[in-house]
Amino acid sequence: MPSPMVDDAREIKEENPFESMMSRFDRAAQLLDLDPDLYAVMRVPNRELKVYIPVRMDSGRIQVFEGFRVQHNFARGPAKGGIRYAPDVTLDEVRALAAWMTWKCAVVNVPFGGAKGGIVCDPQQMSQGELERLTRRYTAELIDIIGPEKDVPAPDMNTNEQTMAWVMDTYSMHARHTVTAIVTGKPVELGGSAGRREATGRGLLFVINEAIKRFKMTPPQTRVVVQGAGNVGGTAARLLYEAGYKVVAISDIHGGIYNPNGLNIPDALEYLRQTRSFEDYPEAEQVTNQELLELDCDVLAPCATENQITSHNADRLKCKVLAEGANGPTTAAADSILHEKGVFVIPDILANAGGVTVSYFEWVQDRMGYFWREDVVNQRLQEVMVASFNDVCRYAERHKVDTRTAAYMLAIDRVAYDTRMRGFYA
Numbered sequence: 001m002p003s004p005m006v007d008d009a010r011e012i013k014e015e016n017p018f019e020s021m022m023s024r025f026d027r028a029a030q031l032l033d034l035d036p037d038l039y040a041v042m043r044v045p046n047r048e049l050k051v052y053i054p055v056r057m058d059s060g061r062i063q064v065f066e067g068f069r070v071q072h073n074f075a076r077g078p079a080k081g082g083i084r085y086a087p088d089v090t091l092d093e094v095r096a097l098a099a100w101m102t103w104k105c106a107v108v109n110v111p112f113g114g115a116k117g118g119i120v121c122d123p124q125q126m127s128q129g130e131l132e133r134l135t136r137r138y139t140a141e142l143i144d145i146i147g148p149e150k151d152v153p154a155p156d157m158n159t160n161e162q163t164m165a166w167v168m169d170t171y172s173m174h175a176r177h178t179v180t181a182i183v184t185g186k187p188v189e190l191g192g193s194a195g196r197r198e199a200t201g202r203g204l205l206f207v208i209n210e211a212i213k214r215f216k217m218t219p220p221q222t223r224v225v226v227q228g229a230g231n232v233g234g235t236a237a238r239l240l241y242e243a244g245y246k247v248v249a250i251s252d253i254h255g256g257i258y259n260p261n262g263l264n265i266p267d268a269l270e271y272l273r274q275t276r277s278f279e280d281y282p283e284a285e286q287v288t289n290q291e292l293l294e295l296d297c298d299v300l301a302p303c304a305t306e307n308q309i310t311s312h313n314a315d316r317l318k319c320k321v322l323a324e325g326a327n328g329p330t331t332a333a334a335d336s337i338l339h340e341k342g343v344f345v346i347p348d349i350l351a352n353a354g355g356v357t358v359s360y361f362e363w364v365q366d367r368m369g370y371f372w373r374e375d376v377v378n379q380r381l382q383e384v385m386v387a388s389f390n391d392v393c394r395y396a397e398r399h400k401v402d403t404r405t406a407a408y409m410l411a412i413d414r415v416a417y418d419t420r421m422r423g424f425y426a
Helices: 004-014 017-032 036-042 091-107 128-142 161-175 199-213 231-242 265-275 289-293 332-341 354-368 374-399 403-422
Strands: 047-056 062-071 079-086 113-120 151-155 223-227 246-252 255-258 285-287 299-302 321-323 344-346
Touching: 017 036, 017 091, 017 332, 017 403, 036 403, 047 091, 047 128, 062 091, 062 128, 079 091, 079 128, 079 354, 091 113, 091 354, 091 374, 091 403, 113 128, 113 151, 128 161, 151 161, 151 354, 199 231, 199 299, 199 321, 199 344, 199 354, 199 374, 223 231, 223 289, 231 246, 231 265, 246 265, 246 289, 255 289, 285 289, 344 403, 354 374, 374 403
Parallel strands: 079 113, 079 151, 223 246, 223 299, 299 321, 321 344
Antiparallel strands: 047 062, 062 113, 246 255, 255 285
């Protein structure tokens, strides 16, 4: 019997996002019989930058923050990826997320490579002024490696439209002219795209719509559990509710609520907005985030954070469809368990690609100085998400693999083709 120390080591490895990403990449590359030279190039990032950011705090003292930017791949176009602020950001996490962005862009056939950034900080303990000074200095540190043709940042965990406006302004001051295409996820008034804020949640709705057709179900028959009530989870829950789905549970970081007859999602989200918690919500029973994942449902949509479904709880899931709104909510070690249970997985690199798709639309609109109506944005998003869902399903059927492996294979195949055609400059 393994010792507790060995078990702990396995768990740490299982929940390392870079290890999960690489194990899936390796499996897909092997099934594709990827050329060893291409494998050697594609498995590593193009560039990793680590910076130390001195910021004058409101107290007058200087505090030095650690920041990262990883640019994984440029074969298909400029790098693209968000910036997250969190106390537990690590280089491994940022490295994994950058690679995920490469595969995500390739799955939906958007001409970007992958990147990601992060700063180790606790934004809940910082003032608006401190966050602005942190953002501007971080942008200045990245100034030589970002740009509309190089690397286009976006919001991520604990960053938002205001953060992107600061990045855009700082970059524009250095460029000596306004450069709206340097970031996406900006306010509409500063060159942002209509529909961008809801894009990830809306994209999730579109692929869930396609997935339930495979089970000959309709929205009113479909019970949905959503983990997370932020921009992705809250938006997805509301849009699913408006589309006629029976959303039976939803949660935030503190815990969730469950009503087997269905929740009034607009009412529940308004309660959360007012009280900052689902605690004591009168129309449902309380559940923990762990209990929520194991509720009986047709569609489970983890839209919170990484490593929620692991080898320890995957066998207790009771959903037919797992729609991954978050990045990396399922560890690689859980994949085989879900496959054996017959769970239909819409993998994160497809399910939550609505955000990067509309980010691409925003970048295009900024570069041509002409902006689309929201209904046009949503229609084009639907076309991309439905086509990409069908591409992945066809790939899975043709190669006789699960949908996650198919999504990775499709993405790697596309990036490998472009890399091979471009050749290696030496």
